[in-house]
Amino acid sequence: MTTPISRRVFTLLATAAAGSLLAAPALAADDFPNKPVRILTPFPAGSGPETVTRMVAEKLQKMWGKPVVVENKPGGNGFIAIDTFKRGDKQGYDLIQLDNVHLSAYPHLFKKLPYDPQKDFDPLLPLFKTNFFFAVATDSKYKTVADIIKDAKANPGKLNYGSWSVGNPVHLGSELFETVTGTEMEHVIYKETSLLYTAVATGELSFALGTSASSGALQRAGKLRYIAVAAPKRVPYFPDVPTVGESGGPANFEVIGWTTIAAPKGLPPERAEKIRRDIEKALSEPDIKQRYDTFGYELFPQTREQFNQFIGTESQRFADVVKKANVTLD
16 A cells, blocks of 8 residues: 555655656757767868868867867769758758758759758858859950940850859859849859859850859969959958949849858757857857968858758749749759
8 A cells, every 4th residue: 555655755756757858958959969060061181171171170179179170072063962961960060061053042942852952951150151253354354343244245156254163152143143134144063163263264155153162263364364353342352453333243142152060950059059040150260261371261250040941041042043044953
């Protein structure tokens, strides 16, 4: 026969056990990480985005006292890295680097994607953004964006621009430029970025959009000129280069690239916030800023709410461009 004291003891023990179970997620989050963390990246070793991720990983490793390994999974439109991520750890020990193409453009370029941007990823914060410039050959007759627009309207379909694939920011940014200026030009695809900007330098292409990381070597060598930056205002690392609006093109015309570190969707908020906060702390260190300057990258601080809204806006802009240009990758 159970006595009142026994029932009381049983109740206390049960309550304590329940409390321990309820507290477990919070304790686990506070304890994160208690084993190695992996950051997958679809970018090749030595590229600007991958280099930044490795720098961040080194700083996280010092903060956390656990290995933080960057694993390159290039190729396949980023799908190889994404598939590995989807099959990986769901508690924050597998993270992934993605860019605006993966999250905002591909959903409109592919009828069927091997991932769902809304259900598979929790973008924590932007690592950086980078602006694109209108690059022409040093001896090009085009001195301003207005010159390109005037010539394109006078000779529909005769001017050409290049990119390294269908659906990347250079291609879609150029398609957007055609749309807003009412021009028609030819898109030429090159297998490698080095071949693309060499074609601009030799005059094989009328122009191409390029970042200072992708086209800066030829620009510094005096083989390319930047006639405008596709941004609402001039960038500090090229203060003498006018905006597209200042160069006679559409006002506030902007083409940017950006990358993010994303966690698995459904990660407990406190753990996701810890990872986000620690990455943000890593990005604030001076050597990161110094390295950013060499790539032409800029810090792009946003709250998670702001960033999610920004991704949605980017997605809608890409959707409009893809629909008007009738571009598809299926």
